[in-house]
Amino acid sequence: MTGNGNAGTLLLGAAPIGRAEDASVRLRAALADAGIIAAEDTRRLRRLASDLGVELNARVVSYYDQNERARAEELLGELLDGRDVLVITDAGMPGVSDPGYRLVRAAVAENVPITVLPGPSAVTTALVVSGLPTDRFCFEGFPPRKPGERARRLEALATEPRTMVFFESPRRLAVTLAAMAEAFGAGRPAAVCRELTKTYEEIRRGPLGELASWADDDVRGEITVVVGGAPEPEGLSDPADLAAAVAVRESAGTPRKQAIVEVAKENGLPKRTVYDAVVNARR
Structure with a gap:
């Protein structure tokens, strides 16, 4: 045209x-x-x-x-x-x-x-300096501000295989990194890129759990967060096996909700998948 x-x-x-x-x-x-x-x-x-x-x-x-x-x-x-x-x-x-x-x-x-x-571009600058895979990536912008919406958005990305790039305000960085550790697992590799190309540029690389603890110390400046994609699942996938794994934890005294979270993280699955497996097994 x-x-x-x-x-x-x-x-x-x-x-x-x-x-x-x-x-x-x-x-x-x-x-x-x-x-x-x-x-x-x-x-x-x-x-x-x-x-x-x-x-x-x-x-x-x-x-x-x-x-x-x-x-x-x-x-x-x-x-x-x-x-x-x-x-x-x-x-x-x-x-x-x-x-x-x-x-x-x-x-x-x-x-x-x-x-x-x-x-x-802050997106591609942070991506290449993060040390995480660059062959496939997605840009997710700013996570939702409200805790419930943020948790749902991150949970939906828990099995995303591509490297993910986010923007975030320094005021919300600590809570967002903690929410990412909850949704993706505390051991998921990530990088926080602060003040890119400026005088006080800083790149912090490490597991999400460690970065969340570091961010509690009043981080300032423009922030870009890069998070590694979900690894290929190596654990359970059959619904019956997932339900059985939850049942084992429950019998050992772990509350069902926590058991579902643990099984989901261990197997690289959304919590909803494990929850549905438990509900269907009880039916």
Whole structure:
């Protein structure tokens, strides 16, 4: 499908995740030449431009989570009127856990030309420095804030075989790592990447249980968490065998709920699978 010949071009610019000098040559040129820039934080944009020695001649508008829907409609109108729009977030690529997706979808629907100015990414930077497998991975964004929703989301990922990449707030890091240790097992390998590419960059690698204990010491900065995928199951899989393993623990005095959790972790299975096996066996 050919583009809308009368429309402007939507440019998605990847911003540095730490050091300004990581900005691409194309991003510098786009900042200098742009007529309209939609920025997640206009103050950070002006600071970046100053650090890069770029003079902004564009009309700068704010474009953040709370105004994304309304602003996307406005920016689409500019594009349809033939004006180019550069979208830039605080760090990394627009649309990846940052504003941009709605505008891209609207531009696609109207056949507006879209181009990307590639550059730094916290996702791939953390992935390659984690030391965990990189051949297959998935990005899971920010885990849910509410404990129940977070637990359900992580439990659903317990058997995910690919390396997983998450973003997290430093304020919630300790509870999230503890929830991951509960869902994936305390021994699952992981890495916490803090302040990537910045002066105080820190990479902590180890089992989830150890990282959860470390995170209790008031960790600060931008955080990316990388967690190894589920290993190939080597234990029980037959429902009757799973129910029998739970029964053995119950007979030794372990509460049923705890026994189900233990059997699930030992065999690399979701708790729901073991629970269903126990219920069906009792029927």
